[in-house]
Every structure is written in structure tokens, then in C-alpha cells.
Amino acid sequence: MLGNPIPTAFHVSTRGEYGMRLMVELARSWGRGTVSLHAIAEREDLPEAYLEQLVAALRKAGLVTGKRGAGGGYLLAREPAGITAGDVVRALEGPIEPQICTAEGDPVVNCVRQQDCGTHEVWAKLQKSIATALDSMTLAELVMTKRPALATT
Amino acid sequence: MLGNPIPTAFHVSTRGEYGMRLMVELARSWGRGTVSLHAIAEREDLPEAYLEQLVAALRKAGLVTGKRGAGGGYLLAREPAGITAGDVVRALEGPIEPQICTAEGDPVVNCVRQQDCGTHEVWAKLQKSIATALDSMTLAELVMTKRPALATT
DNA sequence: TACAATTCCGACCAAGGTGCTCGGAAATCC
DNA sequence: GGATTTCCGAGCACCTTGGTCGGAATTGTA
Numbered sequence: 001m002l003g004n005p006i007p008t009a010f011h012v013s014t015r016g017e018y019g020m021r022l023m024v025e026l027a028r029s030w031g032r033g034t035v036s037l038h039a040i041a042e043r044e045d046l047p048e049a050y051l052e053q054l055v056a057a058l059r060k061a062g063l064v065t066g067k068r069g070a071g072g073g074y075l076l077a078r079e080p081a082g083i084t085a086g087d088v089v090r091a092l093e094g095p096i097e098p099q100i101c102t103a104e105g106d107p108v109v110n111c112v113r114q115q116d117c118g119t120h121e122v123w124a125k126l127q128k129s130i131a132t133a134l135d136s137m138t139l140a141e142l143v144m145t146k147r148p149a150l151a152t153t
Numbered sequence: 154m155l156g157n158p159i160p161t162a163f164h165v166s167t168r169g170e171y172g173m174r175l176m177v178e179l180a181r182s183w184g185r186g187t188v189s190l191h192a193i194a195e196r197e198d199l200p201e202a203y204l205e206q207l208v209a210a211l212r213k214a215g216l217v218t219g220k221r222g223a224g225g226g227y228l229l230a231r232e233p234a235g236i237t238a239g240d241v242v243r244a245l246e247g248p249i250e251p252q253i254c255t256a257e258g259d260p261v262v263n264c265v266r267q268q269d270c271g272t273h274e275v276w277a278k279l280q281k282s283i284a285t286a287l288d289s290m291t292l293a294e295l296v297m298t299k300r301p302a303l304a305t306t
Numbered sequence: 307t308a309c310a311a312t313t314c315c316g317a318c319c320a321a322g323g324t325g326c327t328c329g330g331a332a333a334t335c336c
Numbered sequence: 337g338g339a340t341t342t343c344c345g346a347g348c349a350c351c352t353t354g355g356t357c358g359g360a361a362t363t364g365t366a
Contacts, residue, residue: 007323008256009246010163010283012276014354017252024271036312050355056314069363070311085275093162099170118177118295122238122287123165129286130163133279142271160352167325189341203326209343222334223340 012093018046019054019092020085026064027080027139034073054092061091080143086134096131099123104131165246171199172207172245173238179217180233180292187219187226207245214244233296239287249284251276257284 021044029035037055041048055074058064063083064074076083090096095104102123174197182188190208194201208227211217216236217227229236243249248257255276 007247008250009165009169009242010249010251010280012162012251013352016162017272020272020275028271038312047355049357052314053355066313067363068313068361071364072312072362074313089162094160096163097161098163098165118181118297119170119173121295122173122290125290126283126286127163129282130279133282134275137275137278142274144271191341200326202328205343206326219342220334221332221342224335225333225341227342
């Protein structure tokens with residue numbers, strides 16, 4: 001059409017994408033000790049230094065725990081069945097809020113137009129739909145492929 | 154507007170937000186002739202020059218038609234019940250694609266990892282959920298508020 | 307003890323997207 | 337002819353994205 005390529009809607013950034021792959025790898029190795037970022041970066045062909053940033057966010061969100069030093073690495077903070085795709089996305093990309101007037105949890109009052117706003121319904125319904133979809137998938141379910149787990153330390 | 158968009162996931166930009174409001178206004182005036190951008194900008198308190206950009210995308214998508222000259226303006230290209238929130242979002246923000254491997258319609262082959270990719274399921278399910286939610290709402294339904302229609306020309 | 311592995315931390319940077327503004331051409335009505 | 341309004345493209349400041357880099361702190365092993 002125009003000279004500018006139309007971007008895509010609801011695109012999840014590399015933070016969400018890489019982070020999800022990282023978490024699935026960790027889930028594969030669940031119960032076998034820690035896995036180093038180096039191993040994950042190699043296996044998934046991702047920039048290791050960048051993964052450090054992402055895993056920091058996951059740790060702060062209480063989804064993974066790290067162990068320093070030689071033979072160290074990361075592991076899930078709880079069992080794969082207890083972590084949802086929603087948990088991962090929220091930790092890396094923030095709360096699911098199509099619009100400020102549809103913030104998760106809070107009874108937000110930011111919007112002055114609330115009363116007769118015909119569009120509020122759209123974003124509220126959308127928010128609920130996204131959250132429901134992501135919260136309905138656990139890491140345990142995503143691991144159901146034939147790929148073997150990474151070597152643990 | 155709010156100059157501080159906190160990092161939130163799945164945030165729809167002002168293109169989608171303003172565009173949706175614009176379309177709801179047009180839906181309110183359906184059957185009464187054209188409405189000028191000036192009137193809409195005033196009513197919704199939005200920058201008129203910016204709306205021009207958005208309405209251009211809506212016109213190219215075949216959702217609205219414009220009439221030039223004095224007394225001109227825009228009107229929906231078809232009845233409000235025949236236009237969904239998904240139509241509007243796609244026209245303004247592009248196709249609904251959480252990841253390139255989950256493009257709408259196309260049998261995409263971009264992803265080399267497809268075979269044993271544990272995360273593909275997440276984005277595919279998410280895409281379907283978003284599309285279903287947005288495609289299930291029509292402009293006719295969104296107009297169900299007590300607010301009066303704009304004066305038409 | 308030395309050393310390598312590994313997490314942890316903060317700064318920095320290029321490229322591109324967001325959210326507009328501006329000036330002007332073309333059509334249409336009075 | 338003049339006012340109105342759509343149509344069109346360029347430009348611009350700011351922010352986010354997608355990383356890199358250097359260096360600390362911690363821990364297992366030779």
C-alpha cells in the first residue's frame with residue numbers, strides 16, 4: 001500500500017518471545033538441578049548477554065531462582081504446572097492492559113469519559129480474553145514435545 | 154493525552170484507540186449523511202490533523218468513504234452491524250500477529266524451529282483468542298449508549 | 307590458593323516506532 | 337470566488353526495542 005510497511009498488532013517483543021523459550025527450556029530440565037544461561041543461549045540460539053536482562057526480570061517476579069558460581073545456573077522457582085504463560089508475559093512485558101482504563105486488578109478511574117464511552121467495552125473484553133488465554137496454559141503443558149532436556153550440572 | 158505510557162503488554166496505540174472512537178462516532182450518525190473530521194475531533198477532544206492520518210487508513214481498508222468539499226465529511230462504508238472491532242484494529246494497527254509464526258491467514262513458514270517449538274502453541278492460541286474477541290463485537294453493539302448523535306451535514 | 311564458571315548489575319547505544327504538526331493540492335457547495 | 341473539507345506527503349521530537357559491554361560478587365574445583 002503506502003511506502004511504510006504496516007506493523008502488526010499485538011506483537012509480543014523479543015522479551016516475551018525469548019523469555020518464553022527460556023522458561024520452556026527450564027521447565028524441560030525441571031527436577032534435574034540448575035541450567036546455565038550459556039547452555040540455554042546455545043540451545044535456543046539467542047544472545048546470552050540479552051538473556052541476562054530477561055532472566056533478571058523473571059527472578060524479580062519470583063518465577064526463577066539463580067545459583068551463582070561454577071556449576072551454577074537457574075531453575076524454576078516452582079513446578080512447571082504452577083507457572084502460566086501469563087506469569088511469564090507479565091513479568092517480561094508488564095501487566096496486560098490494552099488501555100489504561102482496562103488495567104488488571106485495579107478499579108481504575110483515570111478515564112474521564114468512562115460514563116458514555118462506547119469503546120471501553122472493546123478493550124475490557126479484549127483484556128479479559130488475552131488474560132484468560134495466557135493464564136490457561138502452564139509450562140508443564142508446553143513441554144509436551146519430543147525434544148530431550150538440556151544437560152544439567 | 155497521557156505523555157507517560159507505562160510499559161504494559163498488549164497496549165493498543167493511539168491509532169487504535171482514537172480510530173475506534175472515531176468509528177463509534179460515525180456509527181452513531183449512521184443513516185444521517187456525512188460527518189466532518191472537525192466535528193469528531195471537537196466532540197472526542199482529539200487532534201484533527203492526526204485523525205486525518207487514521208481515517209486515511211480506514212478509507213483504504215474500505216471501512217469509510219469520504220466526500221470532499223463544503224458540507225463534506227465521512228460516513229461508514231457499510232452498516233454498523235457489518236463492521237467489527239477487529240476490522241478497525243486491523244486497518245489501523247495491522248494484522249493480529251503475536252509472532253511472525255502466527256500470521257493471520259497465511260500458512261507461514263518463516264520459523265525454522267516450528268517442529269519442536271514449545272512456545273508456538275502459546276502465540277497461536279493467543280492470536281486466535283484476540284481475533285475471536287475483536288471479531289465478535291460490531292460497531293452497532295458499541296453504540297448502545299445514551300449519547301446523542303453528532304449533527305450531520 | 308588460584309582459577310574458571312556463572313550470576314548479578316548498571317551503563318550505553320543504534321535503529322525504528324509513536325504521536326503528532328505543517329503546508330499545500332484538489333474537490334465541492336454557496 | 338471563497339469557504340469548507342477531504343486528500344497527500346514530509347518532517348520531527350521523543351520513547352521503546354534489542355541489544356552490547358565491562359566489571360563486580362559468588363562458588364566449585366584443581
